[in-house]
Amino acid sequence: MSLDTVFGQVPDPQSYSFPEYALSQGDPVRPVALTADELTTLLDLYETFVRVDPSGVDSNPFFRATSDFLKQTFGTPLQRPDDQLHDDIAAMLNDFSDDLGGAELGVVDATPAHHRTLYFFLTSCKAYHLAPHLRFDPDEAAVQTLYDVYERVTEQEFYLKRPKSVLE
Known part of the structure; x- marks a missing residue:
């Protein structure tokens, strides 16, 4: 399957709602x-x-100097817009790894935050791939795997983990 085919299946952000x-x-x-x-x-x-690096902050010396100046002057670092997404994806993958516990096959508990992170991971991969100024050509099988996991999450029904009784 080609990347365009996989990315063509991802719901459009303008019409998608969680x-x-x-x-x-x-x-x-x-x-x-x-x-x-x-x-x-x-x-x-x-x-x-x-x-x-979609912003060029790390690769552009002018942006780097501006970031360092702002940090020294105002004490606020210039953060890349994708830093939070990177943190969210890493946390999700760590959660999945913990749930899998080293087994070859297991069941992971996808939370609403994981669902959102998978969606934003998919749409960001698509945006990076389609952006003319970026060179992002990921492995097609990897993107298909990401989409498959995302699709499995969206097809499942929620259940309550650690349910509380009315008396609590």
Whole structure:
């Protein structure tokens, strides 16, 4: 499958909305089957994704000097817009790795935050790939794996993890 085919399946951000997560008395999760090979593939894709610098802050000496000046003058660092996304993806992959626990196949609990992170990871990969000024050509199989995991999450129903009784 080509990257354009996989990216063509990703819902359009202008019309996409996240489901309502307001479930009372517990933590809403979606249990999803995941293999160690899929997790390794997602980690490799993440490493490729993190190396892309869409803002030019790291690669442009003028931006770097401006960032250092702002940091020294105002005490506020100039952060790349994708830093938070990188942190979110890393946290999600760590959660999945912890849930898998070294097994070859397991069930991971995808939270609403994981669902959003998978979606933004997919759309950001698509944006990086389509941007003419960036060179981001990830492995097609890795992007397909990311989409497959995302699709599994969206197809599952929520259930309450650690449900609380009415008396608590």
